[in-house]
Amino acid sequence: MISDEFYWKDISKVYRKDSLNEKDFTDLCKSYLMLGSSVDGYFLHVCEPYLVNAASEKEENKEIQKEVEMALLALSAVEQWDVARPQASHLNDTIEIIKYHQEHHNLTRLGYQSAWKYLNNRYYFDFELGEVVSDELHFMREAARELDELARCVDWKRKEGDKREREREEEYVLLRWLLTLEHFLRVCFVQNEEYVGLIGSIMSVFRASRDKNKNISFLCILSLEHSAKKRFVRIDYLLSLGVFDSFLEEIQRSTMDDEMAGEFLEFFESISRRLKGKGDDEMEEAKRKTTKRKTFEWMEEEGLESIIINFHEEIDFFNKRNHHLSLDVTDYFVNA
Incomplete structure (x- = not known):
């Protein structure tokens, strides 16, 4: 079987012999990226400059703008694990x-x-790029604004079979934003004051989407x-935003999805672990103790401990579904 590297070296030679013009070769790159499940490193090295160049066009022309969007869509199909460190000029x-x-x-x-x-898939290789992002x-500010605007455009009350084309498009873009954010929030370690505003926007989308769109609400969780x-x-801040209340309400529902229940338990376990730790200085330690007291009071008032205990027998089942939950229920209690 001919390897992808051999194939794309051959294709690139054909292009250099002028058998394909630049637009045709760029179209070939776009098609391969959007249809392929993985990307050969050599292929991206050859084609990335053409796609980035096509996406950089600024002419206000409908046909040009369509090409720009298609080039960006193709580039966004390259996942961070598919290729090595990208060239700085492309970034x-x-x-x-x-x-x-x-x-x-x-x-x-969609293009934006x-x-x-x-860009987010590329900064996996570059911490400084993460700071630029x-x-x-x-x-985070841009993502929060986009989430807010898209959530306002979606008709969350419509029936499943009643979807207008515009609403399908907006839900699709909203879902793509949340997929990007899920990756960003998982790997990002850059502190930024805009973070809290982003969490507030995600929480708003979660409230709007639950019972309406499972994929969107799960990505919010x-x-x-x-x-x-x-x-x-x-x-x-998570407490004041109502994240605790919403998650507690969801975890008690009889129709609760197993995967979601596992994520809710991981959320409360993470909160408990952080509150049991120690601050690096006196001011941080004082804030931790104050937050711990508020959280404990909330847990007592809402009866979270008894709810967690009811899940004890299911924790092993959740772990078999790729969760990493503690089997000791006291690990979920901030007063333990």
């Missing part, structure tokens, strides 16, 4: 695409989200569960 060009849109609003919602997805491009593990995300 810089993508940063400029995002900056230009923030000033001129030239991309569609695709640019962010491509958070502090210079304000990813995953993102909030990742947030509970971050030291720089204040627990009292």
Whole structure:
């Protein structure tokens, strides 16, 4: 069987012999990326410059803008584990695409989200790029704004069979944003004051989507569960936003999905573990004790301990479904 590397070396030679013009070769790259389940490293090295170049077009023309969106969509299909470290010039060009849109609003919602997805998948290899994404491009602020606007556009009350094309598109883009955010919140260690606003927006989408769209609500749960593990995300903020109340309400429902129940338990276990730790200095330690007291009072009032105990026999079952929950129920109690 001919390897992908051999195949794409051969294709690139054909292109250099002018058998394919630049547009045809770019179209070939877009098709392969969007249809393939994985990406050969050599192929991306050959084709990435053409796709980034196509996505950088700024001409206000419907046909050109369609090509820009398709190029960004193709680039966003490359997952972070498919390839090695990307070239800095391609990342810089993508940063400029995002900056230009923030000033001129030239991309569609899908195109803008695709640019962010491509960039976020690349910063897996570069911590400094993560800081640029958070502090210079304000990813968390932009994502929160997009979530808020998309959630307002979706008709959450309509019946499943009654979907207009516009609403399907907006739900699709919203789902893509949440997939990108789930990855970002899982691997990001950059502290930023915009983080709390993003959590608030995710929580709003969760409230709107539960009982309406399982995929969207589950991604919200995953993102909030990742947030509970971050030291720089204040627990009292999660408490005041109503994340605790909503998760407790959901976990008691008779129709609760097993996968969701496992994520809720992981959320409360992460909160408990953090509150049992010690602060690095006196001020941090004082805040931790205050938050611990508030959380304990909330747990007592809501009866969380007895609810967790009721799940004790199911914890081993959840662990068999790729959760990593403690079998000791006291690990879920902040007063233990």
